Amino acid sequence: MQAWKDYQSQNKDRFLNELLELLRIPSVSAKSEHKADMIRCAEAFKQRLLEAGADTVEIYPTDGHPIVYGEKIIDPSKPTVLVYGHYDVQPAEPLELWTNGPFDPTIVDGKIFARGSCDDKGQVYMHVKALETLVQTNSLSGNIKFCIEGEEEVGSPNLGKFVAQHKELLKADCVLISDSAMISLDTPSIDIGVRGLSYIEVEVTGPNRDLHSGVYGGAVANPITILAKMIASLHDENNHITIPGFYDDVVVATPDERALMAKAPFNENDYAKDLGVQALWGEKGYTTNERTGIRPTLELNGIWGGYTGEGAKTVLPSKAYAKISARLVPNQISKKMTDLLINHFAKIAPPYVTVKASLHHGGEPYMTPIDSVAYQAASKAMETTFGKAPIPVRGGGSIPICALFEKELGIKIVFMGFGLDSDNLHSPNEKYDIANYYKGIETIPYFHHFFAEMNVSI
């Protein structure tokens, strides 16, 4: 559509500057010190949705951070797309590894460096600008609703209740999410699955106080050593996870599925080189893409205990801690897997320490059928703007609320992500290519167009 192209071309600098403004708000949901920033960020999104042409926008308080809901209804009888995204971001630490401030967005080589640039402010804001494009060019062919939450990075603890209580408000024909990656601008792809999550924290207590490691060392269990032994026991020599029952509910991929996955362009040497490692690691019997796509994993996200400052301290600490998360695949159930993890730590705790394992958050794995109208509309939209059809791939990350939307609203979800795996999500120097940002704004109106057309024709 030439009108879209013209409008976007005339407003591209403003589209970019508006995103930079949003990235300046440190909306870190995990840290209570950012509570006010969260509210500021929700207010900013509300304002932008109204400016983009939404009829109504409301901020719904929750027990945690608020949810921004907005809508543009042209005709209730027409197909409706519910856009889901999140305005919260991961903590920015370790701060010393950022080249520029995480909340001081900086453009280098056509890339926007900032926490949240890709995950997910940059991607959710593409949808706001797509709405604006459709409104300003009078070319809306269906209704668009927005549900932008502030707790995705902490496991969406309050979204479930909100969705269950607002089924009519959120009623739609599909959920559209841009919170994932594609292979590249040259090789578009669509995630057809996301992994689930079980995230726990483990606390190991040895002696009731920090001790002098010379006076007591060798006579009382060191909680760091014990924690290390427990962690070490979680993977065997083939990097299979050893927790009894861990793989019980995993749907084994068929040879056909695995053959299809193997067709996605992937070079193991380039992958290792990009990560700066001499050798890759993973579960024996599976390729790298299978390890991150169709297999569950167990990762250490953090560990600490004893003296971690400058210099040396001869302490035998009282406590050691770890943050550990499992990525889940169909048909693993987050609650069941979390219980399995927590019980496993209780079981393997030796008598000379106390082990406390507790839930951080979880989410269910999810698969999108490629024969759904939503997937087909997304595929056709990307084919239109990229010049080639996207490849369906299995993503490694988690969007905990997918299973929830399907259950509560009875609709399918499609993941049209415009990020790249190399965008340093959750890491220092997170970035989002401006070209990808614009490509998303260009593509999304086509999705709405095709989705309305296909739904009407069915």
Added chain:
Amino acid sequence: MQAWKDYQSQNKDRFLNELLELLRIPSVSAKSEHKADMIRCAEAFKQRLLEAGADTVEIYPTDGHPIVYGEKIIDPSKPTVLVYGHYDVQPAEPLELWTNGPFDPTIVDGKIFARGSCDDKGQVYMHVKALETLVQTNSLSGNIKFCIEGEEEVGSPNLGKFVAQHKELLKADCVLISDSAMISLDTPSIDIGVRGLSYIEVEVTGPNRDLHSGVYGGAVANPITILAKMIASLHDENNHITIPGFYDDVVVATPDERALMAKAPFNENDYAKDLGVQALWGEKGYTTNERTGIRPTLELNGIWGGYTGEGAKTVLPSKAYAKISARLVPNQISKKMTDLLINHFAKIAPPYVTVKASLHHGGEPYMTPIDSVAYQAASKAMETTFGKAPIPVRGGGSIPICALFEKELGIKIVFMGFGLDSDNLHSPNEKYDIANYYKGIETIPYFHHFFAEMNVSI
């Protein structure tokens, strides 16, 4: 001696207040931010030595923190005791576990709570007050020299050079150190050995940047997991250390020695109860006192990596770190053991990570012969003031400079410690009983008296 007793009794409140003043200086040698405090603390000790009656006191700069040297020479032909101690302290972290500020000394139930109260400001200051007592009562029977350094807690990196360059200045007949514990005020004891130390830091690098644990988890080695596996491999199921060659140079204790050690009053249940553990831990085949006294050990002093803040972050970190130290016994050599540790980590590093292990500091194990004049004088002094002869025991801690003094000055060292194992050395709420402080001040003049007498009579 009644004169000593009277003098100390008349001045006891001042003796205590002066110590509290010294404890207010945060002389943390490991942290560069305390450089000025270190100088302030050295100046304070200089001033106090002069006030106590030392003829001359000098502050010797080093490449690190300065050394305070002072002396009271009554007659160069008389026996000379070199008192060694340190004015630096361990870092006070974790601060939140202190009931009161670590540098805001607080007296509760007759105990002084403060970092350095026992280790070692409180114990070294007993010697300053003992000097004052001898000077004020005109009862010095020999010469006393003081060498109070500021780097004991970081491995005394500059003391060796100082001692080698000032052999004449430091010339003495024995070294007297109060930087250790005794069993109790009811059961006096003297350490006849201290363990050596090899302290290293290990850095494990996986990918070249922090990664999203969903996108990359399962496909690239997690440095925390690898570090945990390496740590777990260091002890076998009997808690023997598995590093090849680790025990090669250990002098095996004779059955007689072990029988003597077993006579020291010790109750395993009380020990476990005091530490708040359900079960003790340690090398199979040895008692608790043997594990901390005659056996080398390997302890984790700190570990960190990934996200350690509030909430959850789904990161697969680039790096993980550990601080690890071995306690050494005769005839293990620190340098050799450090090399062994560093090389071991290089050897067990798997190909998908980079492991860098480096030295923090080290020190040699040391044994005092109980038939030495110095030991006999200490034993007789304690018998005089405690009413019973002290038991010789093997201490678990390390005083890295002992072997150095013996080598450079050709003299024996005696450890007359007045602390308790329960003094929370290197831990939050470090304390020193006022009764022990006064008992030290009471006992030390007798040491000087008996040492001079015995040396003359030899």
